[in-house]
Amino acid sequence: MFRYDLPYYFAGLPFTPRQVGRKLAWLLGGNEIRQVMKGVYVDIRIPDSLELRADAVRLVIPPDGVACGRTAAWIHGIDTTALGPECLMEARWTRDATDVVEVRDVRVTSPVATAVELAMQLPRPFALSAVDAFLRSGKADRWILRAASTAYEGRRGFRQGEEILRYADRRAASPGESWLRLRLIDAGFGRPDLQIRVDGAGRSYRLDLGYPDRPIDGRRLGLEYDSDAWHSGAKAESRDENRRTELEALGWHIIPVRRPDVWGSYPALELAAGAFLCQHPRLPRRW
Structure with missing residues (x-):
């Protein structure tokens, strides 16, 4: 199945503890194999x-x-x-x-x-x-x-x-966007729209989700899930801040959301969205 040179012991094939016996701890300790799932191991070089x-x-x-x-x-x-x-x-x-x-x-x-x-x-x-x-x-x-x-x-x-x-919605681009959407629905704000296109001067933006049909004082609410992988560090944070400023000028109030906002115990997300929409969120949070 997999063509590799050394080591030969399982030629890259998955195997179980029964097939390797006492060598298992030695191979794991030498970082020559990894566990794929419970009770199943494979050569470390197999992707x-x-x-x-x-x-x-x-x-x-x-x-x-x-x-x-x-x-x-x-x-x-x-x-x-x-x-x-x-x-x-x-x-x-x-x-x-x-x-x-x-x-x-x-x-x-x-x-x-x-x-x-x-x-x-x-x-x-x-x-x-x-x-x-x-x-x-x-x-x-x-x-x-x-x-x-x-x-x-x-x-x-x-x-x-x-x-x-x-x-369920196929437009959700990441698990974080799915979790954020469920938070808003559970809070009683209704189902937000997804992947909202905002046209500006010379460029277009795409918001994770928001409420384009519910303007408040001429502005609309958008929310974006900022993952740790793509939105951490000074450069990324500066870029995100500039983007939010540009969207504000186009009539959008943006609430950035991070993982602790979704999974933490304090309902800051619901309170912030409710304050803008002039609506009391349904509390306590369900999860």
Whole structure:
């Protein structure tokens, strides 16, 4: 499968502790292998790929099992938390799935079935960001998801799943934008518009989300999720500040949002948005 020179011990193939025995700690300590998922290891030089993930899962589920839930999403290339490094994936499988596809000879619940199950099973913010990611990838369609979800009526999490599928939107460009959108909806401000284009003199801007149809004193509210990866450091902060000043001149009040604003316990985000919209937010926060 993988063409590598040295070391020869597994030629880059994923393997389990049973296959390596007492050498496992030695290989890990020497930084020659890494853990791909719980109980599965691989040569450190093998990059992550959907092919590698499928091969790893094949080692830890029975031949008649079907990978489902977060494991299926992982094989389909969908991140189900995106909140820092994920914990090692633990194999989840079932024998009862009906909507099944094959990925490198591994039976996996289809993208549609996986997205519906995640909408029902994951905590609400992660459920929404996962379903948004499925829609963004083109592997699932919102209306097909809503139609498929009717088959799950009566199961645990069905009501949450229906809510998440109503809110899902393929235009969300990142998990942070999905979480921010859910915050605003939960606060009672209504569903914001996404990827809003603002035309200025000589250039155009695109806002993560906002309320273009609810002007207050001639200005509109826009919100942007500033991730740690792209909006940290003096240069990035200066660029963001200049951008907000330019948008202010175009009639937009911009609220920058960072991860602590979304996940912290104090409702500063809801209070700031409510102050501009002249609306009391629905509190306490749901998550």
